[in-house]
Structures are given as C-alpha cells and as structure tokens.
Amino acid sequence: MSKLAIIGGTGLTELEGLEITDREMLNTPYGDPSSPLFHGTYYGKSVVFLARHGVRHSIPPHKVNYRANIWSIKALGIQTVIAVAAVGGIHPEMRPKELVIPDQVIDYTYSREHTFFADDFNQVTHIDFTQPYCQELREQLLKAAAPFDFKVHSQGVYGATQGPRLETAAEINRMERDGCDIVGMTGMPEAALARELELCYATCAVVANPAAGHGLTPITMAEIEATLKQGIENVRQLLGAVIR
Numbered sequence: 378m379s380k381l382a383i384i385g386g387t388g389l390t391e392l393e394g395l396e397i398t399d400r401e402m403l404n405t406p407y408g409d410p411s412s413p414l415f416h417g418t419y420y421g422k423s424v425v426f427l428a429r430h431g432v433r434h435s436i437p438p439h440k441v442n443y444r445a446n447i448w449s450i451k452a453l454g455i456q457t458v459i460a461v462a463a464v465g466g467i468h469p470e471m472r473p474k475e476l477v478i479p480d481q482v483i484d485y486t487y488s489r490e491h492t493f494f495a496d497d498f499n500q501v502t503h504i505d506f507t508q509p510y511c512q513e514l515r516e517q518l519l520k521a522a523a524p525f526d527f528k529v530h531s532q533g534v535y536g537a538t539q540g541p542r543l544e545t546a547a548e549i550n551r552m553e554r555d556g557c558d559i560v561g562m563t564g565m566p567e568a569a570l571a572r573e574l575e576l577c578y579a580t581c582a583v584v585a586n587p588a589a590g591h592g593l594t595p596i597t598m599a600e601i602e603a604t605l606k607q608g609i610e611n612v613r614q615l616l617g618a619v620i621r
C-alpha cells in the first residue's frame with residue numbers, strides 16, 4: 378500500500394498511537410483544511426492524519442471544507458485514504474459499536490461545495506461513480522478485519538444527510554426504503570471529491586446509535602459519545618491491522 382492518509386471523524390480527532398513527526402498547514406485554492414496534516418508513524422508505517430471536524434471538534438458536518446481537505450491530501454502525493462465516520466444504524470443488523478465498510482452511497486446533502494470541476498466549463502469532467510469506494514482498499518480492510526471478534530459488515534449503503542440535526546423517523550423510514558443501511562453527515566461530498574482527484578478512498582464507518590425511530594429512546598450526544606469510545610477502539614485495531 379502506498380502512503381496512507383486517515384481522515385478522522387467524530388470520536389477520532391486524534392489518532393492515539395500516532396508518533397507525530399511534523400505538522401503541516403497547507404494553503405489550498407479552496408481555503409484551509411479542517412486541521413493541520415499530521416505526519417507521523419503509526420504501527421511502524423508512515424501515515425498522514427487529518428481531523429475532519431478540526432482538532433477541537435468545532436467544525437460541523439455542513440461547514441467542513443471537504444475540497445480543501447481532499448486537495449491537501451492529494452497535494453502531498455498521497456494516493457490512499459481511509460475515512461473514519463460515525464454513523465447511525467438503519468439496517469437492523471448494523472448495531473452500535475459495529476463497523477461497516479460501505480460499498481454504496483446515496484447523497485441527500487445540499488448546498489455543499491461538492492466538486493473540483495465547478496468553475497471551468499472547458500474542463501468539466503463527469504467522473505464515473507458507479508462504485509463510489511475503492512474496491513481494492515475495501516478488500517484490504519475486510520481481509521484485515523477477519524481475525525477480530527467484533528463485527529465488521531462487508532457492505533452497506535451509506536446515506537449522507539445534511540445535518541447538523543439528526544433525522545426524523547420518517548426520513549429514516551424513507552432512507553430505508555431507498556436502500557440505505559447506515560446514515561451519516563460527512564460521507565458526501567468527501568467520497569466524490571476523492572474520486573475526482575483519483576484517490577483510492579474507502580470509508581470505515583462505526584455505528585454510534587440506532588438511527589432515528591429505530592431505537593427505544595431518543596438519540597443523545599452522550600449516548601453517541603459513550604458508544605463511540607468502544608467503537609473507535611475497534612476502528613483503531615482495524616487500522617493497525619490494515620497498516621501492518
């Protein structure tokens with residue numbers, strides 16, 4: 378695997394165990410990335426880490442500068458990106474703390490800067506997005522997951538919502554009818570931008586809660602944070618295994 382970038386989401390604003398050797402704040406044509414790019418060694422391999430919501434977790438999903446984040450990773454010459462994302466579970470088998478390596482996405486977001494091909498009509502490029510995630514990287518993640526005793530679902534449809542509010546029960550029911558298995562707020566346009574820049578990009582989603590209307594109680598941030606603590610530990614183990 379070529380040098381890897383990890384984009385950390387909610388619950389992963391720092392990559393515990395990353396021995397940081399350098400931090401770099403890149404200027405991009407699209408503005409500032411969410412955080413410096415942290416260069417370092419993780420499980421003996423050189424990786425770059427970026428905190429999607431900023432190092433203080435202060436940038437909400439609809440305000441993340443996805444273009445600057447992806448552009449800055451590409452500018453470092455990196456080809457491979459694992460994006461970690463907290464999600465709600467829609468599919469009844471996708472339960473809190475479990476991981477999902479989605480293979481498809483449905484985009485319900487709006488008003489986000491979602492393309493690098495926005496301005497110059499001479500250069501408009503319609504990327505193929507039939508398979509939105511890098512299959513090779515997904516397979517590596519799934520192979521690395523095999524020995525663990527926590528559940529890693531080998532496929533799933535990620536529904537990307539606008540946020541920052543959580544969904545209504547009816548919205549989740551509609552998403553379920555659409556075929557969504559998990560719901561999160563940051564999966565798009567990140568995946569599409571990565572494809573526009575020809576990065577090999579896959580998502581490791583960690584289920585933080587049953588989606589709206591699918592649990593017995595209302596969703597609270599306290600519940601999400603508590604669940605993510607354990608779920609992120611599973612993510613760390615998987616990242617370690619795939620890097621090794």
Ligand code: HPA
Binds near residue numbers: 560
């Ligand atoms: N919905 C959207 N995004 C999320 C959720 C959810 O239920 N849980 C964690 N991120």
